[in-house]
Amino acid sequence: MEDDAPVIYGLEFQAxxxxxxxxxxxxxxxxVGTQSLKYDNQIHIIDFDDENNIINKNVLLHQAGEIWHISASPADKGVLATCYSKTSDSRVQxxxxxxxxxxxxxxxxQESPDDSASTAQTLELLCHLDNTAHGNVACVTWEPMGDGKxxxxxxxxxxxxxxxxxxxxxxVLASSASLEGKGQLKFTSGRWSPHHNCTQVATxxxxxxxxxxxxSMSQIYCIENAHGQLVRDLDFNxxxxxxxxxxxxDCKVKFWDTRNVTEPVKTLEEHSHWVWSVRYNHxxxxxxxxxxxxxxxILSNMVSISSEPFGHLVDDDDVSDPEEHHADEKSKxxxxxxxxxxxxxxxxxxxxxDWSSADPWLFASLSYDGRLVINRVPRALKYHILL
Known part of the structure; x- marks a missing residue:
């Protein structure tokens, strides 16, 4: 199936x-944000034209430093946040x-300009999200349904x-909370939940x-030893x-119900090395x-713990033929x-x-050598889910 072929884009820097x-x-x-110690770092805006299967790109200069994390405003297309490292007084911050x-x-x-002729444009700094008192920033997450404020x-x-x-x-710093306990406690990642009126964050x-x-900036649940080793990423259903x-x-992906945190609901063990990123389809x-x-x-079908564990349910009224209805009963x-x-x-x-925010069947993956791959959910599965 030609249509399912991946589209690959190469950045000249690590990312x-x-x-x-x-x-x-x-x-x-x-x-996509780059990581280069020698040259000015860049943010590549990658437009994918899925009718013609081609990528158009624009490059923005990010001279502040190498980019470790990037997130886009949910309300304003032109606004984004980056976490970057900066060397000052021979210390990396x-x-x-x-x-x-x-x-x-x-x-x-729509037109990808000729590389030699196009000059990279710069980003306009709106504000900093740190003061040195709080230490090194690991990630920034936006209020999901919010106005980008x-x-x-x-x-x-x-x-x-x-x-x-x-x-x-x-x-303006509205409120804050801190991890208390023994040892060097550090956040590695976090996500803002789209549920509960956007009042919950997981870290x-x-x-x-x-x-x-x-x-209240107070802790509402805690899953200790969620993984055997460092937790790299998380995402909300x-x-x-x-x-x-x-x-x-620990090479595992675990699924949790936060009302009962003693055991994961499900564990996936398909990877053979550290798992850096996990994302639910929107x-x-x-x-x-x-x-x-x-x-x-790896693209997994975690249907048993999804919101449609029996597949796409059909209302009784929609089934006119009683025989068809009977066949349907069996498959439930x-x-x-x-x-x-x-x-x-x-x-x-x-x-x-990460999944595209515009097309639910399309996703991108990025490896450290600067290779961005755009793939689609296999067509057979797409129709199986929809029909």
């Missing part, structure tokens, strides 16, 4: 930061800032809630997952409010993507979880995977 342009619901667009891209690039360009940054052992004011040119630190209430997925250095939550430093991307057993596909286009560690 580990990837995000879809969250506020864009029509065009398929991803943002991880900082975070909110930027605006040039107006003409917000909606992407609230962000959370995780810096060392601090959880910081920022209010972006004056059209994002000023960040990973070492082998522990924690839930926080953003109103978009349709089931208590479910979240986590992945880590529309069909049985589709789960994972990326690992075994250089593979939970469907089996399985690995749909393993993608092996990468030759280096896959540090990021």
């Amino acid at each position: 580990r930061a990837l995000t879809p342009q969250t506020a864009e619901a029509d065009a398929i667009r991803f943002l 991880a900082r975070a800032a909110v930027w605006r891209m040039p107006k003409e690039l917000e909606s992407g360009s 609230k962000v959370i940054s995780l810096a060392d052992n601090h959880l910081l809630l920022w209010d972006l004011q004056e059209s994002s040119s000023q960040a 990973a630190s070492d082998t522990t997952l924690r839930g926080w209430d953003t109103r 978009p349709n089931k409010q208590y479910y979240l997925a986590s992945c880590g250095d 529309s069909h939550d049985q589709l789960v993507l994972t990326g690992s430093s075994d250089s593979r991307v 057993e939970p469907l089996q979880d399985n690995v749909i596909a393993t993608y092996e286009e990468h030759e280096d560690s896959v540090y990021a995977v």
Whole structure:
């Protein structure tokens, strides 16, 4: 099937930061941040034209430093946040800032300009999301359904809630919480839940997952030893409010119900090295993507713990033929979880995977050598889910 062939784009620098342009619901667009110590770093705006199967790109200069994490505003196409490292006084600091891209690039360009002629444009700095008192920033996450005014940054052992004011040119620290305990406690990643009126955030630190209430900045649940080694990433199920997925250095992906944290609901052990990234599909939550430093991307069908464990249910009224109805009754057993596909286009560690915000059947993965691969959910499965 030619249509399912991957499309590959190569950046000239190493890279580990990837995000879809969250506020864009029509065009398929991803943002990729580079990691170069020698040259100015860049953010590549990748537009995918799925009718012609080609990629158009625009490049923005990110002179502040090498990009470790990137996230896009859910409300404004032109605004994004990066976590980057900066060397000052022979010390490396991880900082975070909110930027605006040039107006003409917000909606992407249909024409990919000739590389030699095009000059990279610069980002406009809106505000910094750190003060050195809080330490090194690991990630920034936006309020999912919000107006792009609230962000959370995780810096060392601090959880910081920022209010972006004056059209994002000023960040005011609204509230904060800290990890207490023995040893060097540091956040590694976090996600803001789209449920519960966006009042919950989950964080990973070492082998522990924690839930926080953003109103009181207090801890609401804690999953100790969620993984045997460091937890790398987590994501919320978009349709089931208590479910979240986590992945880590024990090569496992685990699914949790936050109302009962003693055991994971399900565990996947398909990767042979650290799992860096896990993402639920935004529309069909049985589709789960994972990326690992075994250089593979795995698409799993976790249908038994999805919001449609029996497949797409048909109303009785819709079935006119009684015989058809009878055949339908038999198939109402939970469907089996399985690995749909393993993608092996990468030759280096896959540090990021993410779904397009515009097309629920399309996803991108990024490996450290700067290779971005755009793939589709196999067509047979797509029709099986839809029909």
